[in-house]
Amino acid sequence: MSFEIVSSGFQHRQRTGTPLSQALKTGIVFGVLSLYLALVGVYLTFDKSWVVVNVLSMGRTLLFVVPLLAGVQFARLNRSQSRAVQLGGTLLVGLIVGGFTACLLPVILFGNLRVMFVALSSPLAKMLALGLTPVLGAAVLVAGSAAAALFGALLTVMSPTVRRPITVGLAALAVVALLQEVLQLILRGGGAAFSFITRGLFQYGGLTVRGAIIVFVAAALVSIVVARLRAPFKARFAELPPGAARFLRQAGIVILLAAIIFFPLIGGSFVAQVFLLVGLYALMGMGLNVEVGLAGLLDLGFVAYFAIGAYTIALLTADSPHALASMSFWAALPIAVLVSVAFGFLFGIPVLGIRGDYLAVATLGIGEIVRVLVLSDVAQPLLGGAQGILNIPSPAIGSFELATPTSLYFLTVCCLALATYFAFRVQDSRLGRTWMAMRDDEDVAQALGINLVKTKLLAYSIGAAFAGVAGAIFAVMLKSIFPHSFQLLISINILALIIVGGLGSLGGVIVGALVLIGLPELLREFGEYRFLLYGAVIVAMMRLKPEGLWPARIRRRETADA
Amino acid sequence: MPDALLRTVNMTKRFGGLVAIDSLDLDVLPGTIHSVIGPNGAGKTTVFNCIMAFLAPDKGEIWFDGERIDGLTPDRVAASGISRTYQNLRLFRNVSAIENILVGMHLHLRTSWWSAVLSTRANREEEREAHREAERLLHFVGLRGRGDVLARNLSYGDQRRLEIARALATRARLIMLDEPAAGMNPRESRELMVFIRNLRDERGLTVLLIEHHMQLVMNISDRITVLDHGQKIAEGLPDEVKNDPVVVEAYLGTRKRHPAEHA
Amino acid sequence: MEATADKSATPPAGGDLAGAPRARPGSGDGGMLGGLRKVKRFTFVDVVLWLLRIGVAFVVIGGAIGTLIKGRYEASQWVDFVVFGLTIGGVYALLALGYTMVYGILRQINFAHGDTMMAGAFSAYFAANYFKRNGMLESDAVIAMVVTVLVAMIVCTLVALTVERICYRPFRHVRSLAPLICAIGASFFIQHTFRAMYGSTVRSFPDTSWLNGDVSLLGGSMPVTQVLVIGSAAAAMLVLYLVVHKTRMGKAMRAVSEDRDAAAMMGIDINRVIVFTFTLGASMAGIGGILYMLVYKQVYFFMGFLPGIKAFTAAVLGGIGNIPGAMFGGIFLGLVESVGPALFLDGLGVPAPYQLKDAIAFTVLIMVLVFRPEGLLGERRAKRA
Ligand SMILES: Nc1ncnc2c1ncn2[C@@H]1O[C@H](COP(=O)(O)OP(=O)(O)OP(=O)(O)O)[C@@H](O)[C@H]1O
Numbered sequence A: 001m002s003f004e005i006v007s008s009g010f011q012h013r014q015r016t017g018t019p020l021s022q023a024l025k026t027g028i029v030f031g032v033l034s035l036y037l038a039l040v041g042v043y044l045t046f047d048k049s050w051v052v053v054n055v056l057s058m059g060r061t062l063l064f065v066v067p068l069l070a071g072v073q074f075a076r077l078n079r080s081q082s083r084a085v086q087l088g089g090t091l092l093v094g095l096i097v098g099g100f101t102a103c104l105l106p107v108i109l110f111g112n113l114r115v116m117f118v119a120l121s122s123p124l125a126k127m128l129a130l131g132l133t134p135v136l137g138a139a140v141l142v143a144g145s146a147a148a149a150l151f152g153a154l155l156t157v158m159s160p161t162v163r164r165p166i167t168v169g170l171a172a173l174a175v176v177a178l179l180q181e182v183l184q185l186i187l188r189g190g191g192a193a194f195s196f197i198t199r200g201l202f203q204y205g206g207l208t209v210r211g212a213i214i215v216f217v218a219a220a221l222v223s224i225v226v227a228r229l230r231a232p233f234k235a236r237f238a239e240l241p242p243g244a245a246r247f248l249r250q251a252g253i254v255i256l257l258a259a260i261i262f263f264p265l266i267g268g269s270f271v272a273q274v275f276l277l278v279g280l281y282a283l284m285g286m287g288l289n290v291e292v293g294l295a296g297l298l299d300l301g302f303v304a305y306f307a308i309g310a311y312t313i314a315l316l317t318a319d320s321p322h323a324l325a326s327m328s329f330w331a332a333l334p335i336a337v338l339v340s341v342a343f344g345f346l347f348g349i350p351v352l353g354i355r356g357d358y359l360a361v362a363t364l365g366i367g368e369i370v371r372v373l374v375l376s377d378v379a380q381p382l383l384g385g386a387q388g389i390l391n392i393p394s395p396a397i398g399s400f401e402l403a404t405p406t407s408l409y410f411l412t413v414c415c416l417a418l419a420t421y422f423a424f425r426v427q428d429s430r431l432g433r434t435w436m437a438m439r440d441d442e443d444v445a446q447a448l449g450i451n452l453v454k455t456k457l458l459a460y461s462i463g464a465a466f467a468g469v470a471g472a473i474f475a476v477m478l479k480s481i482f483p484h485s486f487q488l489l490i491s492i493n494i495l496a497l498i499i500v501g502g503l504g505s506l507g508g509v510i511v512g513a514l515v516l517i518g519l520p521e522l523l524r525e526f527g528e529y530r531f532l533l534y535g536a537v538i539v540a541m542m543r544l545k546p547e548g549l550w551p552a553r554i555r556r557r558e559t560a561d562a
Numbered sequence B: 001m002p003d004a005l006l007r008t009v010n011m012t013k014r015f016g017g018l019v020a021i022d023s024l025d026l027d028v029l030p031g032t033i034h035s036v037i038g039p040n041g042a043g044k045t046t047v048f049n050c051i052m053a054f055l056a057p058d059k060g061e062i063w064f065d066g067e068r069i070d071g072l073t074p075d076r077v078a079a080s081g082i083s084r085t086y087q088n089l090r091l092f093r094n095v096s097a098i099e100n101i102l103v104g105m106h107l108h109l110r111t112s113w114w115s116a117v118l119s120t121r122a123n124r125e126e127e128r129e130a131h132r133e134a135e136r137l138l139h140f141v142g143l144r145g146r147g148d149v150l151a152r153n154l155s156y157g158d159q160r161r162l163e164i165a166r167a168l169a170t171r172a173r174l175i176m177l178d179e180p181a182a183g184m185n186p187r188e189s190r191e192l193m194v195f196i197r198n199l200r201d202e203r204g205l206t207v208l209l210i211e212h213h214m215q216l217v218m219n220i221s222d223r224i225t226v227l228d229h230g231q232k233i234a235e236g237l238p239d240e241v242k243n244d245p246v247v248v249e250a251y252l253g254t255r256k257r258h259p260a261e262h263a
Numbered sequence C: 001m002e003a004t005a006d007k008s009a010t011p012p013a014g015g016d017l018a019g020a021p022r023a024r025p026g027s028g029d030g031g032m033l034g035g036l037r038k039v040k041r042f043t044f045v046d047v048v049l050w051l052l053r054i055g056v057a058f059v060v061i062g063g064a065i066g067t068l069i070k071g072r073y074e075a076s077q078w079v080d081f082v083v084f085g086l087t088i089g090g091v092y093a094l095l096a097l098g099y100t101m102v103y104g105i106l107r108q109i110n111f112a113h114g115d116t117m118m119a120g121a122f123s124a125y126f127a128a129n130y131f132k133r134n135g136m137l138e139s140d141a142v143i144a145m146v147v148t149v150l151v152a153m154i155v156c157t158l159v160a161l162t163v164e165r166i167c168y169r170p171f172r173h174v175r176s177l178a179p180l181i182c183a184i185g186a187s188f189f190i191q192h193t194f195r196a197m198y199g200s201t202v203r204s205f206p207d208t209s210w211l212n213g214d215v216s217l218l219g220g221s222m223p224v225t226q227v228l229v230i231g232s233a234a235a236a237m238l239v240l241y242l243v244v245h246k247t248r249m250g251k252a253m254r255a256v257s258e259d260r261d262a263a264a265m266m267g268i269d270i271n272r273v274i275v276f277t278f279t280l281g282a283s284m285a286g287i288g289g290i291l292y293m294l295v296y297k298q299v300y301f302f303m304g305f306l307p308g309i310k311a312f313t314a315a316v317l318g319g320i321g322n323i324p325g326a327m328f329g330g331i332f333l334g335l336v337e338s339v340g341p342a343l344f345l346d347g348l349g350v351p352a353p354y355q356l357k358d359a360i361a362f363t364v365l366i367m368v369l370v371f372r373p374e375g376l377l378g379e380r381r382a383k384r385a
């Protein structure tokens, strides 16, 4: 009966097969990936932004990153083969991937698939041909793919001392290129010293050639220096008395945390807006983490509590015909939390006896009922129907209104800190242990005297409380709310972020929110593809790294045990 | 003769057409080691499941210490002072050994979750005391120093021990062990025998034991009940049971089908 | 005799039972007490559950009475509701088969099943458009539709097998939520792949002359689409029933769903059976997708979600793992959803009751999961992991 949230006994199958069959397989898999990226329009979309302005577009880079990764993968699987086999296999892999991609050219130019695949347009053909004639372009594409695969394989087999600076340099280049818009924005706000850097590296739209070289070289140099200093530094660190070492480590964490928290202050209001969203999602993630990560109750209707928090604030504070009162935000906030808790409790009761995957569907049903009801004409007089509720005032401290993203962001950070502290304490308490026991084996837990009703309802209520706070802030952030903001999508996003961070891990919630909410917001190019990415990320994490980016304590221990 | 601590009266459990327990009257006297034996599929584990309220008996009553306990939920049964282990180990696998025991102590920890949030003195003291007791229990079952290991990473024998420790942690008066010696080597089962005796003699517990290991059963039991096809076919002191022709027959399987199955 | 013995709580004081339980109460009184205690204790959870039951019963009964008294709907309208219920119920039934068969084998919900259907509907849409353009959809309608159906079935099968390969196979021996979460991810991924490729605009099945108009049937007349949908769904289910009961693979599948380990010991190749099951389920989803598209005239990336959840509801209603049950559940849910708003809600004075059609379906879902997870038909309790 036990439900282990994530697979634990799952062993990756050892891949077997001759190098030839592996080359074919790898080539085909990555070839299909490349076709997929073309068909969903990724190549073309990313062709609009630059890695290096007017020299190299992101789309074209991506075109060769795919075979590069294929080369890496093949080389990893065939480390023990002879050089000749590695070389031949890698070339084959690259040629296959390139071939797959190049196949699109005749399909676009002579075929008639445009009616079915919108992405197969002449701009894509132009891009795939790299601006050359189709035949020449196809040849260059295939050859380039082979070269990229070779480069990837080479990176894999070369010694780490050489590899590290190159990969770090390339990674830095990628990050700077992707984040260039935000970076320029931030640097511009930073005064003369920064504007010097800005002019040195960027021009409108991205990095200059000089900038790219500087970034690459600088990052590579830093990597070399760090690699040199690391061993002596580690030795020194080990010599320190344990108290001092711990102090240093904690100080490091605090500084890092402070840097992240106060980053929006220098980043300006766009960055603050992004971080505000990250904070709200992290807050909800904390709540869902209590339910799913600690208590093992997979709740897909979680967005309902978020909505309830938001609507409570709207009804109690808005300057609108639907309002029931005109309280201040601060008076309404505790009520919003209480109402969320009450609903968490109430919705929890019917599903008490439902387990595992049935529970997921049942909670999804509850969430959908709430959404349908809110949208309907029945609730329209009360909740405003599809038109929502408008004119929600911003919270104010004295005469200071928390109207800007930055101020709301700090409000969120405070709530998040409280929630995190709360979750941290509860996790290690008797209640936390009870949750974990229930997650592992409900029947046995009950036979040890644990009252499942109370334990489950507490999990639902606490989870709902966090979501209610997030909803309340969300309402004042938008200043108006509509039922369309509370779709199943949100529940799935939150689930995705706690899985990426690591189920049951508090740090993981924050990391997950930063990665899944923050990055796509900062990367404009991702906009269209972020939900696609979420789906892929959920699957990939479950398959490859079920413990998440920041594993819960218990999972870390497990790797230590092994 | 003292009152029975646990008593089942006319307890019957059916699974569809199969009568897994047939009108079983079982009296477990306090301070004894009472064994239930019988061939595979006799219904022994089902008896435990009914007592622990994992299954609702179709008929009959269960009394514990003068209280009627059938119809309660498992947590209430546990609270009344019964605790058990499982034939196929059911530890909290993703939790450390010591936390497994701490979960077992749930019933007699008092401070609430918000005092943990506020980290009150009472809470901290209780936690400290609980950890101490858990360590003692680990020591008692021979798992000293293994507290931080995840339950599923313990060896099979250690997992069995941990399960017993977890059952003891509830401070139950009746402890039900379902084939604790399964998969143990002769030396380990001898140790187990001593251990179970200790439970009775030093801790004053009552033990209801299911076991296939005959030597162990005959050695430590105060009383033995033999089940076959859900029916009690014999009961008495080890020597009486050992020489009962009906029991021998049931074990050798010479009898065809039990008449009760047709009923 | 048995009944009385059952109720009496007094431990029988047989000759050898010298020590009756201490708290043994005085004779008659104790019988009462014990008898009461045997009735499950009434907690606040039970109160809420009873309120839920009573609330739903009130809506159903009160609403029905109210509607019938008001008499706003004529008999012919009720017939229309029922026919539409049968139509959409047939589609749910086809989808529910996929859930039920996979659950029977894997004991897991195929969360991406609705999206499999969506992929099938999209491919059928393109196939049909192709035939529309070259005129075959009018001139050789049968051939065109057969090919369209085949395309949908093949695409669905490809999608379903990929999902099985990625989300279910690796976790087969681990009891955990991982495959479910993985399938949720896959579902999301499939949806947004289609969104990325085709945007979020709603398309509709090409117009054909033979789809319009009414057929006269049993004195009344029915739209061709509905006759077609009901007929095709019934035919597809009949074929499926024959496949499951008459072919070797079908028998192997039933054996695995009874007891996987025993079947494996008998030499049945579990992997093949699972692939076969997903293929069958996906084929039904392919047909279901086309029919859904004919009923609602729309194709878009999110179209699989609602019918998916509803079909799952149908599968549970009929007793998950139970193939005829899924058919029954589908029809039942279709009828409730189609007749329900008018019958139950209108009578209570709910404005625009049709907006709440989905809420009715979800209420059915929750009611059945809470009160009868073994389904309306089955007494056999579905063994859950
Ligand atoms: N939950 C259940 N549903 C259906 N049948 C069951 C269930 N539990 C037990 N049974 C059946 O009841 C009978 C008695 O089973 P039980 O597990 O009590 O036997 P046992 O005496 O413990 O056997 P063993 O020595 O093998 O552990 C068996 O035939 C078993 O198949």
Ligand SMILES: [Mg+2]
Binding pocket: B044, B045, B046, B087
């Ligand atoms: Mg047993």
